[in-house]
Amino acid sequence: MQTFQLEGKVRDHVGRRSAMDARAESMVPCVLYGDGENIHFEVANSAIKNLVYTPNVYKVHVTVNGATHECLMREIQFHKVTDEILHIDFLKLNPAKKVTCVVPVKLEGQSIGVKNGGKLVQRLKKLSIKALPKDLVDKVTLDITDLEINKTARIGDINIANVEVLGSKSIPIATIASPRALKTAATDDKGAAAAAPAAEKKA
Numbered sequence: 687m688q689t690f691q692l693e694g695k696v697r698d699h700v701g702r703r704s705a706m707d708a709r710a711e712s713m714v715p716c717v718l719y720g721d722g723e724n725i726h727f728e729v730a731n732s733a734i735k736n737l738v739y740t741p742n743v744y745k746v747h748v749t750v751n752g753a754t755h756e757c758l759m760r761e762i763q764f765h766k767v768t769d770e771i772l773h774i775d776f777l778k779l780n781p782a783k784k785v786t787c788v789v790p791v792k793l794e795g796q797s798i799g800v801k802n803g804g805k806l807v808q809r810l811k812k813l814s815i816k817a818l819p820k821d822l823v824d825k826v827t828l829d830i831t832d833l834e835i836n837k838t839a840r841i842g843d844i845n846i847a848n849v850e851v852l853g854s855k856s857i858p859i860a861t862i863a864s865p866r867a868l869k870t871a872a873t874d875d876k877g878a879a880a881a882a883p884a885a886e887k888k889a
Contacts, residue, residue: 687824690737690744694727696751705773714771718748718755720778725750731771738762738771743789743824748776756819758787779819786816786852789824791859795831799862804835810859813841814852821848828859835864 694716697704705715713728727750737744737759748755756779763773779785791813793806800806813826826844833839842855 687745687822688742690746692729692733692737692746692748694729694748694750697726697728700726709770709772714774716774716776718750718757718776718778720757721780723778725755734771734774738774741790743787745779745819745822746776758785781819784816784818784850785822786814787822788812788814789826792825792827793860794827794829797830797833797862799833799835799837802835803865804862805865806830807861807863808859809861810841810857813844813859815846816850816852817848823849826851830860830862833860833862835862837862 695713697708697715708715708728712731714731714734715726715728718725718727727748737746744759746757746759748757755776757776758779759774760777761775762771764770765772777785789812791808791811793808797804797806815823815826817823823846826846828839828844830839838858838861840855840859841851841853841857843859844851
């Protein structure tokens with residue numbers, strides 16, 4: 687998994703007023719929890735944007751008072767109106783304990799079904815995984831090269847060493863829809879749209 691370096695400054699005071707003062711100085715209040723300790727700190731708003739506004743998933747190395755902690759970003763609080771980042775929670779990683787995280791699903795290869803006229807439909811774009819910190823991956827990659835028309839790749843088709851993919855094995859990730867099925871679905875949609883005004887008029 688990729689890493690992201692973050693420099694933090696310990697907060698001498700906590701609470702609503704202190705948090706407001708930090709934000710007024712373009713700082714984001716944060717807390718690092720885990721292993722029985724909570725560390726309250728703040729980071730520059732400009733330093734956190736590339737971590738928050740990205741589809742990538744990182745292990746974050748937070749350095750506070752000279753000590754570096756390996757963690758995952760857990761929860762972000764945004765302002766309801768302005769979308770300003772108000773607060774971030776980080777979970778400290780324990781090398782001996784498994785942890786869960788959500789990672790993107792990346793499809794690789796051009797499937798046989800698509801080459802034969804089918805359409806690729808990705809039904810799942812993110813997955814939850816569980817592993818020791820050293821085995822965490824930043825994405826789940828699925829090769830769909832051999833996927834034919836009307837065939838589906840499911841969670842059970844994913845196999846990553848030392849990583850547990852969470853969720854029922856039968857949950858579909860990607861399907862190659864047949865041209866006929868796509869045409870039928872489009873026809874049904876048009877028929878439903880045409881029938882709706884008539885039904886309303888009759889009512």
